[in-house]
Structure formats: C-alpha cells, structure tokens
Amino acid sequence: DQQVKQNSPSLSVQEGRISILNCDYTNSMFDYFLWYKKYPAEGPTFLISISSIKDKNEDGRFTVFLNKSAKHLSLHIVPSQPGDSAVYFCAASPSWGGYQKVTFGTGTKLQVIP
Amino acid sequence: NAGVMQNPRHLVRRRGQEARLRCSPMKGHSHVYWYRQLPEEGLKFMVYLQKENIIDESGMPKERFSAEFPKEGPSILRIQQVVRGDSAAYFCASSPEGGHQFFGPGTRLTVL
Numbered sequence: 001d002q003q004v005k006q007n008s009p010s011l012s013v014q015e016g017r018i019s020i021l022n023c024d025y026t027n028s029m030f031d032y033f034l035w036y037k038k039y040p041a042e043g044p045t046f047l048i049s050i051s052s053i054k055d056k057n058e059d060g061r062f063t064v065f066l067n068k069s070a071k072h073l074s075l076h077i078v079p080s081q082p083g084d085s086a087v088y089f090c091a092a093s094p095s096w097g098g099y100q101k102v103t104f105g106t107g108t109k110l111q112v113i114p
Numbered sequence: 115n116a117g118v119m120q121n122p123r124h125l126v127r128r129r130g131q132e133a134r135l136r137c138s139p140m141k142g143h144s145h146v147y148w149y150r151q152l153p154e155e156g157l158k159f160m161v162y163l164q165k166e167n168i169i170d171e172s173g174m175p176k177e178r179f180s181a182e183f184p185k186e187g188p189s190i191l192r193i194q195q196v197v198r199g200d201s202a203a204y205f206c207a208s209s210p211e212g213g214h215q216f217f218g219p220g221t222r223l224t225v226l
Binding site: 004006034036041042043044045046049089100101102103104105106107 | 118120147149154155156157158159162170205207209214215216217218219220
C-alpha cells in the first residue's frame, strides 16, 4: 500500500523555467511533509518541509505548497538550474519532533536542460 | 563535523552468507534509522534505534534481519543467509532529538 505517491517518475524542464513536482498521500494521519533531493551514489539530502498547519513554505528558489483537503503537495523550483537535476523524494510523517517515522514516495527524476 | 558515515559503500555476498552494514551517526545524534531502497522504488523504513534500544522495527523482515546500536561504536544492520532479493541500497540516517534526518551515502549490497 503506497501511502505517498509520486505519479510522475520523470520530468524535463528548460533551465530558467519553473519545475513543479507533485505528490499525493492517502494517510490522513500525516502531519508533516518533507522533500528530499538525491544525486546518484549519494544519500538523500533534506530540502524543505511543511507542517500541516501551513499551506505554503518558501526557501529561496524552493516553495512547497500543501493542500490538506486534497491530500496533495507540490514542490516548485524557480528558476530551475542544471544543478537541480536529481531525484526528488516526497516524504510524510505523522508527527514532528522526537520519533519521526517517515514514509517516502517513489521519487521523480528531474532533468533540467541547459 | 563529519556527516553520517556508512561502510562499506559496496558489498558483494554469495547466497547464504552474512552481510554486516555499519553506520556511524553524526556527532551529537542519538537517533538512527535504517532504510532500504529496491531498484526503481522509494526508501522503505526498516528500523529506528536509540542507543542500546530498538524503538520501532516494524519495517524489518521478521527473519534473518537484525539491527543494533550499541553504547559504543556504530549501528550495525545484519542480514543472515542473504538471498538475491536482499540486493538493494541500504541507507542509514541519524537525527538529533526533534531534528531532521541526515542520510549517509548508503551501502549497495549485491547478492550473487
């Protein structure tokens, strides 16, 4: 049972344009959402997060939007750069602080074309 | 401050052998998590440990797999009598109390 779904396995975007990565979840107990970025042969790196009490969180070129009623979140990267090419994992947790049992999606491979 | 260290980076075992994967958390981190990533899949939670205690092992197969995080030394994920289906990337993460998880580079296990 895939509780966190990333339905687009890959995405290609021109440099300078916006990249939008989508994520859906099914477990209404999830309260905290994260995006990780992963380069080949490396571990995932934390990128940005959002609590369920917010609908938007911004950090530089990265913005995460959360629509709790639709159980949907998205990551916007503006402007996209070639160095952003990586696999992006959406993840969710039922709580924040202390023990975080994080459930990951299957990932979206982003390619930013120069 | 060194990041999360995992070794070996690559491990090849024949069916029936044992695999031992090591994880040294970041300095000051008392929480360790192990994940497995099968090809074309996301990371799947296996086990969560604090020093000398297994807190949640709900994602770990009931047989052949075990994990520990001793008072001194790294956390160890042990797979006995490996089978081809165990071939995967195994990632360790650590976190401070109430903080984000920082991941290691992973160990790629290949079972021949």
